[in-house]
Amino acid sequence: MSLSPEILLVEDEPAILNLLEFTLADKGFGLRKAMNALQARSAIDAKLPDLVILDWMLPGESGVQFARKLRADPRTRALPVIILTAKAEEPDKVMGLESGADDYITKPFSPRELIARVNALLRRRTPELGGERLTVGPLVLDTARHDVRVNDQVIALGAAEFKLLRFLMAHPERVFSRGRLLDQVWGDHAYIEERTVDVHVLRLRKALAEHNAEHLVQTVRGVGYRMTGND
Amino acid sequence: MSLSPEILLVEDEPAILNLLEFTLADKGFGLRKAMNALQARSAIDAKLPDLVILDWMLPGESGVQFARKLRADPRTRALPVIILTAKAEEPDKVMGLESGADDYITKPFSPRELIARVNALLRRRTPELGGERLTVGPLVLDTARHDVRVNDQVIALGAAEFKLLRFLMAHPERVFSRGRLLDQVWGDHAYIEERTVDVHVLRLRKALAEHNAEHLVQTVRGVGYRMTGND
DNA sequence: CCCGACGATGACAACGAGGTAACCGAGTTA
DNA sequence: TAACTCGGTTACCTCGTTGTCATCGTCGGG
The missing domain is CATH 1.10.10.10 (Winged helix-like DNA-binding domain superfamily/Winged helix DNA-binding domain)
Structure with a gap:
């Protein structure tokens, strides 16, 4: 993972997905995509990514529910998760550790912020793992x-x-x-x-x-x- | 932050400005004010603040334009910028791509959120002990x-x-x-x-x-x- | 050798940092 | 649904720290 960590994007809106892709690919991250929780699950089952960026609102199972499940499974428990929330949605719910996420970003977000948080999280995890x-x-x-x-x-x-x-x-x-x-x-x-x-x-x-x-x-x-x- | 970091507020609406002032002064921050980009520029030229809170919409030069200029100048490149946006103000992409802000707060904001973000940003900037x-x-x-x-x-x-x-x-x-x-x-x-x-x-x-x-x-x-x- | 200035010292009152318990709200489980 | 767990907040209390002052000791020049 020292070279090109792999990030799984879980996002249903094509516009946002594109923005994420564009921003992260530019920085040399390896990317995989899923449009909903089901696809995300099978992507993770197939191969553990280094980090997951997850939309709060997803069709079907919500991002938060999905994040909790990731926390429940020993295999994915340590997987860093960043949650994407639209507007000033419900900052209180996402805050703290309750959602199981390691960090979150509110849309609209800046590429700098996104990169910074992804790097921070990968860095934060690495020495401890x-x-x-x-x-x-x-x-x-x-x-x-x-x-x-x-x-x-x-x-x-x-x-x-x-x-x-x-x-x-x-x-x-x-x-x-x-x-x-x-x-x-x-x-x-x-x-x-x-x-x-x-x-x-x-x-x-x-x-x-x-x-x-x-x-x-x-x-x-x-x-x-x-x-x-x-x- | 042993000593009262200085924050520059750039906001044209007196009501919001007051709220910002009240909230931040209470926490012991040093404050300076500007009503538009021009005033902000000369304030920054006079003395570099520790952080800038910038309204997205400003009379004359917009907040984003101003933020971009700050990024372009080596002297202010590292200056932390928080942008204030009204809730539904702008499409995601423009905001994401064009501004170089470090964080955003959407109006209406809670005093706690404001303080938390300001502190987080200032903290991140100070080097590890x-x-x-x-x-x-x-x-x-x-x-x-x-x-x-x-x-x-x-x-x-x-x-x-x-x-x-x-x-x-x-x-x-x-x-x-x-x-x-x-x-x-x-x-x-x-x-x-x-x-x-x-x-x-x-x-x-x-x-x-x-x-x-x-x-x-x-x-x-x-x-x-x-x-x-x-x- | 004495006096005056400067430093050392002990006492003390106010303040603030941290420990702690109780509370609340949300989520989970039975 | 009720009981329970867990995270976060708050209020209270205690104790150590801190700045100040008054007093004492001492150094050094005349």
Whole structure:
């Protein structure tokens, strides 16, 4: 995938599809197309793309439903999804992680924005998927199984906590501000309060505490949070 | 964003302008205003803002034309631009292809959305916290981890002491007056007593003393303070 | 050796950052 | 449909940090 990542476009309006194609092909991405959820499904079954751009409104099964199904299937769980929403549709619903999407773009969009988000997402994913398995101190996160263990015991985590932990484990020994974490973990389109990060850190710590590993997530007052393997 | 980023608002409708102003000023942003492209141009020529919010429809030169010109000029190429559009205003394609904006907000917009997008854009622009490492004598300051060590032992410091130490370590063997330290460490708009520097030096020394490193911060009577690696 | 200026120090009150619990709304499951 | 889960928001509270001041100590020149 280092050369020409493959993107699956799921879009029923030919005009938009053309615009997407034109913009992305120009940047050297490999493209595949589907006009609805059914076609998309079989395209994915045939071969896993590196990223999916999905229209929110589709004939038949909606984009959101489809995205959720992708999240439910272990094979496609880690597949990055960008959702395309028309107008200012329902920004609230798409926001956060509820829709299962990693990012979204509102139509009308600019080519620059599209490219930027696609690249950001591919970049964001890559280092974390690197070895399929991240280890920090006693923690072992298996991206394939989508679980975290300490002493072979699985730690129960919500999706948000999991993503947060995965990001922190992918960049240990580094401080991240709440804002940076929002960008990297939630995606920079999520209108989320910075204080919400605190709450998720709290929940993450609670979960870790049950396995005496809460000290791995540290607070750096006035700056942000950090994951450490040592001290 | 430690210090009040400056935003240029380009909007001809007073009502919208007021709303923007009210919303952003409340969050502590520095604001400048322009009613049309001409005013905006001279405002930008005078001093580069950190971000521009630009109405799509403007009297005279349109927002998009203006945005394009900003992209063309090397000085303003990297300037983040958010375009304000009324909901059904324009066909997708024109918008997508012609403007070089970084983000869009459709009117009517929520204050939260506005703030979130502005913050996201400003955040994205600031570079990742560098992974540099400063060493002076036995002291090692790691900016990525955001901590200081001597013999691999972490030194507990408040945020102010940390910044002070970082500055001194970045310029070892040099004397700085209290005034200069206030400018460099606290920022030149802080209404802080010069004597306060003494107190922070004291606290810094106390923290260093626990690791027998207090001699690294020296007083130069009548002048200021200095950090040294030798002696 | 003494005095005056400058720096060190300890005390303190105000503030702000972060931890935490409770709440709400949406989605999922039984 | 009701119970439950999960994510995000909010309000409250606590504690550490911070800037200031008054006082004490000390250096250095006359």
